[in-house]
Amino acid sequence: MRKIVVAIAAFMVSAVPALAQQQPPGGRLGTGLPVPRYVSLKTDRVNLREGPSKDHRTAWVFQRAGLPVEIIAEYETWRRIRDSEGTEGWVLHSLLSGRRTALVMPWAKKGEPPISLLDRADEKAGVIAQMQPGVITNVKACDGKWCRVMIAIDGARDLDGYVQQEKLWGVYPNEQIE
Structure with missing residues (x-):
């Protein structure tokens, strides 16, 4: 059966x-x-x-x-x-x-550190915010390695910064978005 x-x-x-x-x-x-x-x-x-x-x-x-x-x-x-x-x-x-939107590392396991939203596309850039896995971002642009994203905080303000493309679900590896 x-x-x-x-x-x-x-x-x-x-x-x-x-x-x-x-x-x-x-x-x-x-x-x-x-x-x-x-x-x-x-x-x-x-x-x-x-x-x-x-x-x-x-x-x-x-x-x-x-x-x-x-x-x-x-x-x-x-x-x-x-x-x-x-x-x-x-x-x-x-x-x-x-x-275009993307999820921040939805595959991350509980207890993994948050992902940094940076002020420029550089690992040594300043941190704007820490993002938990599963946060939805609006994708503004991607160059194949980094994506510029925006996160809506409330009706009055948004956070705008950069995250490594490999840490997002919703964009393909090496995809370029203008």
């Missing part, structure tokens, strides 16, 4: 990405933009569905506007996304934003 369940689960996982690659008759596959690519969640309530339609079950609900996600497939108005923990599913394109 166990082997049958595993085989069915493996089929279901492999069938969904294949669906994203099929052009429906008279339909549109996607935007033509590069896949994969990073975007962010537009609202603080985004349903992650098992398939590309509202008929599919909601598997998860994201509750964090600005969270970076990676688009890994497109099908008409639906985008298959992956979050920093590897969770995948389908969301309507209208719930996503092209605004």
Whole structure:
């Protein structure tokens, strides 16, 4: 019995990405933009569905506007996304934003030291703030090694500084963003 369940689960996982690659008759596959690519969640309530339609079950609900996600497939108005923990599913394109954001070291283990937000792109630069893992940053620019990011503190002020690109989830290694 166990082997049958595993085989069915493996089929279901492999069938969904294949669906994203099929052009429906008279339909549109996607935007033509590069896949994969990073975007962010537009609202603080985004349903992650098992398939590309509202008929599919909601598997998860994201509750964090600005969270970076990676688009890994497109099908008409639906985008298959992956979050920093590897969770995948389908969301309507209208719930996503092209605004680039990144998470500070979401893979860090409890007790690891915070990450420094620096006043320039240099390991010896002055420290503006210490960021805990999981903080969402707005990505302003990246040169392949360093990213200039902004963190919203409250409605009145923001912190603007630099962090090593390798310490962010939401930008690709060596990616340059202007």
